[in-house]
Amino acid sequence: MAVGYKTLNSGRKPNTPNLITRAMRESLQIVANDYLTILSSETSPDRIKLSLEVLRIILPYILPKFNNSVEIESPVIVSIHQNI
Numbered sequence: 034m035a036v037g038y039k040t041l042n043s044g045r046k047p048n049t050p051n052l053i054t055r056a057m058r059e060s061l062q063i064v065a066n067d068y069l070t071i072l073s074s075e076t077s078p079d080r081i082k083l084s085l086e087v088l089r090i091i092l093p094y095i096l097p098k099f100n101n102s103v104e105i106e107s108p109v110i111v112s113i114h115q116n117i
Contacts, residue, residue, distance in 0.1 A: 061091050 045051070065088060072084040 058095055061095050065091055065095060 068084045068087050072081060072088075075081050075084065
């Protein structure tokens with residue numbers, strides 16, 4: 034653990050963007066777009082599962098985090114139709 038004191042001029046200035054975070058987010062967006070393209074044209078269940086798993090892992094780093102306290106008044110019904 035470092036011992037010392039914090040100077041007044043340490044760190045980024047207010048409202049200065051974190052360039053590394055921005056670069057990482059842009060790279061992850063490219064990867065996510067690639068996996069979405071693969072997902073839209075893939076028929077193999079294993080590749081679809083892998084693509085969904087990768088997207089599940091990287092999307093929290095791309096999308097902003099929202100408050101999870103959303104109340105739903107009626108049930109949500111999702112239908113998935115698969116054309117084979």
